[in-house]
Amino acid sequence: MGKISLEVNGRKVEKEAPDNTLLSTFLREHLQLTGTHIGCDTSQCGACVVHVDGNSLKSCTALAADVNGSKVKTIEGLETNGKMHPMQEAFKKLHGLQCGFCTPGMVMSAVDLLQKNKKPSDAEIRDWLEGNICRCTGYQNIVAAVKEAATKM
Amino acid sequence: MKDFNYHSAKDSKEASKLASSSSAFLAGGMTTIPSMKLGLATYKDLIDIKNIKKLSGIKVSGKSVIIGAATKHVEVSNSKDIKKAIPSLSSLAEGIGDPQVRNRGTIGGSVANNDPSADYPSACIALNATIHTNERKIEAAKFFKGMFETALKKGELIEAIEFQIPEKSSYQKHPNPASRYAIVGVYVAKHKGDVNVAVTGAKSCVYNDKDMSKALSGNFSSSSIDGMNLDSSEMNSDMHASADFRASLVVTQAKKAVDAC
Numbered sequence: 565m566g567k568i569s570l571e572v573n574g575r576k577v578e579k580e581a582p583d584n585t586l587l588s589t590f591l592r593e594h595l596q597l598t599g600t601h602i603g604c605d606t607s608q609c610g611a612c613v614v615h616v617d618g619n620s621l622k623s624c625t626a627l628a629a630d631v632n633g634s635k636v637k638t639i640e641g642l643e644t645n646g647k648m649h650p651m652q653e654a655f656k657k658l659h660g661l662q663c664g665f666c667t668p669g670m671v672m673s674a675v676d677l678l679q680k681n682k683k684p685s686d687a688e689i690r691d692w693l694e695g696n697i698c699r700c701t702g703y704q705n706i707v708a709a710v711k712e713a714a715t716k717m
Numbered sequence: 718m719k720d721f722n723y724h725s726a727k728d729s730k731e732a733s734k735l736a737s738s739s740s741a742f743l744a745g746g747m748t749t750i751p752s753m754k755l756g757l758a759t760y761k762d763l764i765d766i767k768n769i770k771k772l773s774g775i776k777v778s779g780k781s782v783i784i785g786a787a788t789k790h791v792e793v794s795n796s797k798d799i800k801k802a803i804p805s806l807s808s809l810a811e812g813i814g815d816p817q818v819r820n821r822g823t824i825g826g827s828v829a830n831n832d833p834s835a836d837y838p839s840a841c842i843a844l845n846a847t848i849h850t851n852e853r854k855i856e857a858a859k860f861f862k863g864m865f866e867t868a869l870k871k872g873e874l875i876e877a878i879e880f881q882i883p884e885k886s887s888y889q890k891h892p893n894p895a896s897r898y899a900i901v902g903v904y905v906a907k908h909k910g911d912v913n914v915a916v917t918g919a920k921s922c923v924y925n926d927k928d929m930s931k932a933l934s935g936n937f938s939s940s941s942i943d944g945m946n947l948d949s950s951e952m953n954s955d956m957h958a959s960a961d962f963r964a965s966l967v968v969t970q971a972k973k974a975v976d977a978c
Contacts, residue, residue, distance in 0.1 A: 566723065583723035583763075586750075607751055608896065610817065619791075619820045625750045626821065629723040630743065630765050673817070694897065695815025 568628045572597070573641030581628055588612045590628035591638060599639040599668050603697070610696035613669035613676075614638045620676035622695070639668035642675070650716035651675050651709070660709035662700035670696045674710045678717050684710070718754045725765040729772075729851040729874050735764045736872035742766050744787050744826035747818050772825070772876055777802045780882055783849075786825025786875040791816075793824060803844065805886040805904070809836050812890065814897055825875040828860075831867050831922065833953065834898040838923040839888065842915035843904035844880040851876055864921040883908050885937075887977040889970040890918070893957060900958050901966040905974035907937055914971055919952050919963045929971055939972040 568585070569578045572595060579594050591597045591614065600623055603611035607625040614623045615637040642649035651671050654660065661667045670693065677684055677692040684692065689710045690703070698706060723743075726732035732742060740762035743749055752758040766772060772787035777798040784793060793799060793810035800807045813819055813827075813836055827837040828848065840846070841857035848855045851874045860868045869875070883906040890902035899918040906913045912933040914926040932941045949964035958966065 582720060584718045584720050586718070605754065607747070607818070610815070613817060620817050621820050622817045625746060627723065627743075627746070627750070627763075630725075630746065630767065632725075676816070692816055695817050 566629055566632075568594075568632055570628075570631070570633070571635045573637060583627070583629055585628045587614070587616075587623040587626045587628050587631055587636075591623060591636070597638050597640050601665055601668055603665065603669075608695070608697065609666065609669070610673060610693075611666050611669040613672040613696065615672060615676060618679070620673050637672075639672060642671070649675070651678070651713040654709040654713040654716065655706070658705050658709040658712055660701065660706045661698075666696060666698045666700075670698065670706060674706075674713065677710065678714055682717075683714055686711070718750075719756075719759050721753075721760050722762045723765065724762060725768050728769055729766075729876060732764050732766050732769065732874055733851055733872045735762060736874075737762065738871060740764055742829070742874060745789065745818075745822040747814070747822040747826065748830050748832065749826075766874065767823075775799060782806065782880045782882060783877050784824050784880070785877050786828075787823050788825075790814075790819035790822050790824070794819065802882050803880060803886060805888045805906075806840055806844070806880065809840055809888045809904070812836065812888075812892070812897065824878060828878060829867060829869060829875050831861055831865055832898075833864050833921050833923070834893075834900070834902075834918040835923075836888070836890065836899055836902055836917065839899075839902055839904040839915040839917040840880065841878065842923055842925050843886065843888075843906040843913040844883060845906075845908065845913070846881070847879040848875055849877040849879060850874060858925070861923050866922075881908065885978040887974040889973040889977065891966050891970060901963050901970055903967060903970040903974050905933070905971060905978060907933075907978060910934075912937060916967050916971075919967050921951075921953070926967070926971070929968075933975065937975065937978075939975040942968060942971055942975070944968075 601611035603609035612624040743765045774785045776783040790810045846857040886906035888904040890899040902917040904915040914929040947964040949960040952960035954960040
């Protein structure tokens with residue numbers, strides 16, 4: 565058991581949690597932020613991607629304890645005053661999702677890409693999304709959505 | 718995942734002191750955490766070494782590149798100094814896993830784990846690396862002992878890895894299409910006087926292919942290893958690639974690496 569102090573989506577949180585608590589579990593079960601999904605649970609699918617101190621990571625493969633003191637951003641933290649983030653808008657507009665299970669991780673990963681590369685090519689987008697698996701869309705519309713968002717961000 | 722005690726060490730001394738027969742050092746956790754979740758490994762104590770400042774960073778001199786053990790793959794792939802000194806090393810780092818893995822995984826973790834398909838061990842062999850631990854310096858050729866086995870003793874912690882800057886080098890791999898690990902990876906490095914051909918993914922442990930090294934030391938051209946028939950009896954065989962296919966891939970990737978040098 566240890567105290568976990570994080571800043572999550574701009575809000576300071578402090579909670580006791582067992583040492584073996586994964587960041588994904590901490591977000592979903594201790595903070596009720598269930599927008600972060602758990603798909604494969606073996607760090608392959610990317611549904612659990614969140615940002616820690618500005619970089620994307622798979623929250624099912626990080627301990628809450630080992631990101632203690634960090635700033636975390638989840639899918640719930642993207643909107644501003646009820647308005648969707650340009651990446652969310654682009655996924656909606658261009659049908660970058662069907663069942664939507666992978667979408668939170670896909671969006672968080674894509675936002676991190678645009679932080680690092682403002683105008684990525686198709687190949688760069690596909691390469692970056694290596695760790696995000698979608699079983700519905702065939703990726704075409706996801707790539708299109710990321711390109712569209714790049715023009716808006 | 719079974720319960721354990723998490724510790725964050727301030728320095729190597731403290732990390733080493735906390736170590737026991739039922740503990741593990743935690744760096745990026747990209748292998749340790751999934752192994753524990755799957756029940757393949759259980760530890761009583763996890764000793765986080767990421768916050769030890771001394772273990773992160775990159776130093777490049779005229780002859781060598783020294784990378785701190787807790788340096789992340791993304792830092793190696795983005796380092797301008799490494800790109801200039803050993804471009805093949807930064808491209809190796811760029812090809813590990815996916816961006817999220819590269820944001821967390823560390824070079825020391827990869828080397829200490831010695832997965833038979835890991836990329837970094839081949840760089841250590843090809844680039845005549847020296848593994849600096851909190852106790853001693855170990856030559857890469859004597860470090861990798863077998864599948865997931867190294868010369869590290871209990872409580873011994875890798876602090877940095879020193880790579881010799883080669884005249885020319887290239888790392889080429891045939892990645893698993895889903896996970897990007899090396900089904901076969903070959904790191905060719907031409908040093909003054911000799912050539913190393915380090916192979917990962919093909920056998921239970923990384924190795925230097927002596928026959929190809931000899932052929933390339935005589936004539937550094939892909940034609941000198943073209944059609945070479947490697948013994949596949951000790952090669953891995955699984956649903957992804959048979960031993961014979963791996964033997965053939967080793968030559969193909971080695972030729973690609975020589976051509977890319």
